[in-house]
Amino acid sequence: MxxxxxxxxxxxxxxxxxxxxxxxxxxxxxxxxxxxxxxxxxxxxxxxxxxxxxxxxxxxxxxxxxxxxxxxxxxxxxxxxxxxxxxxxxxxxxxxxxxxxxxxxxxxxxxxxxxxxxxxxxxxxxxxxxxxxxxxxxxxxxxxAEEEGSFLAGVAAALKSETGQVGFVGGVESPLIEKFQAGFEAGARAAKPDIVINSQYISPAGDFSGFSDPAKGQIVAQSMFDAGADIVYHAAGGSGTGVFQAAAASGGRAIGVDSDQYQTVEDPALQAVIMTSMLKxxxxxxxxxxxxxxxxxxxxxxxxxxxxxxEGVGLSDSGGFITDIKGDLDQYRQQIVDGEIEVPTSL
Missing domain, CATH: 3.40.50.2300 (Response regulator)
Structure with a gap:
């Protein structure tokens, strides 16, 4: 081990x-x-x-x-x-x-x-x-391998979505964050080929403010919820709080990143919308x-x-929101580990 x-x-x-x-x-x-x-x-x-x-x-x-x-x-x-x-x-x-x-x-x-x-x-x-x-x-x-954990996040989003539309919010446009996006989109389409995915970035390449601007994160995510998405995944660092706020205001759900954000956010209203987190x-x-x-x-x-x-990447199960799809997630995870699924690292 x-x-x-x-x-x-x-x-x-x-x-x-x-x-x-x-x-x-x-x-x-x-x-x-x-x-x-x-x-x-x-x-x-x-x-x-x-x-x-x-x-x-x-x-x-x-x-x-x-x-x-x-x-x-x-x-x-x-x-x-x-x-x-x-x-x-x-x-x-x-x-x-x-x-x-x-x-x-x-x-x-x-x-x-x-x-x-x-x-x-x-x-x-x-x-x-x-x-x-x-x-x-x-x-x-x-x-x-952020793309591998993000693939599972995409599977979870697609399987739990009721509108058939999900979103991805990246902090800064960069090859690293594109790995999150590429994996998420691949996972969502693997689970539901006709899923609609809206992906956007808070700031362009070279402007690192996108990782520390919750207000802009909220604006970007809110536009996705307004357009019909019911689940939004963020890879935006501190700006992710804004994504959670948009989800709470819209009656939607969000997927956190890096840590188990269900456990780290302090506001119960935000905790309630965090369906899972991609653990890095x-x-x-x-x-x-x-x-x-x-x-x-x-x-x-x-x-x-x-x-x-x-286990360097994975999904959290705090709150029990993805318990019902654990079998599906475990299957995809094993296929990735066994090399049966090759997750893309770029768009």
Whole structure:
């Protein structure tokens, strides 16, 4: 069994706990406050911690590692335009944090510049491949088969839709988020070939505000509900709250992303519309990477893939909304794992 699979249940508990933490703290210590030698640097994606999704999941993984090994984690977030990402990584390395984990594909370019300057620091990037070693021999990519989990989300949406129309809201138009869209659309059409799918993005390529603008997320999703969709899936980070708000206002349903958002949202009215979430176990991947670092088992210039076979992606069943279609979902999941279904990664 992989470390990611073994950490699945523990990661769920850690993520639920971190969602209730207060925002604004820069350092957390585990083991009852005892600090060991482990110093983890965590550089967040757009929106930072508190997004109830992607960044929170990364923090949950780091927090779980601190609980296990002791030490501390230093959290940093980019400025509004993201122009200080390189500075954030450099500062963490200069201050002795090791490993340093960059959260999100937006660190692609700057990590390739910074990592070679600190050859004694071990870096990892969530959603950033380094299989070719272009970012340096000291960088490990933590990558996911988002398309596989999104395929199951598409199956669930199509099978549960009463109007025969569903929607997808992407945060920022990019190859990564298109993997979510491609998988979702493929899954929906596999389950119901005549399904109508409306897919839109909050912001264009290069504009990362689409991950942290709930108001625009609500506008985009509302247009889909108004046009006849009754279920909308989002891959939009913190903007997903707006998708949930649109679903609640329209009497529709939504599918969350990254974490089990049924468990992380605080508003009962929003919780009630979250049919399921596409779990992207960033928490497991981060915790497993740190565990490998502690054990001295990290290999740079490589990728660690998290997919359905490792339970690195999947669907949540909180609330019981998809219990009646579990058999169908299990069948599709097994076909993907067995290679009988090849899920597209692009449109």
């Amino acid at each position: 992989t470390k990611a699979a073994a950490l699945l249940l523990a990661g769920s508990l850690a993520l639920a706990a971190c969602a209730s933490d207060e925002e604004g703290g820069d350092t957390a210590t585990g083991n009852g406050g005892a600090s060991g030698d482990l110093k983890i640097g965590l550089a967040y994606d757009e929106a930072g911690r508190g997004d109830k999704s992607f960044n929170d999941s990364a923090y949950a993984g780091a927090e779980a590692a601190i609980d296990e090994f002791g030490g501390e984690v230093q959290e940093v977030s980019p400025n509004e335009d993201g122009s200080n990402r390189a500075e954030l990584l450099s500062n963490l390395a200069e201050q002795g944090y090791n490993p340093v984990i960059a959260v999100g594909f937006a660190y692609d370019e700057v990590l390739g510049e910074v990592a070679p300057q600190f050859p004694d620091t071990v870096f990892a990037q969530v959603d950033g491949s380094n299989a070719d070693g272009a970012k340096g021999d000291n960088v490990t990519g933590l990558v996911f 176990r960033v928490d497991n991947a981060v915790q497993a990477f740190i565990s490998d670092y502690v054990d001295g088992n990290v290999e740079g210039a490589t990728d660690v893939l998290n997919d359905l076979s490792t």
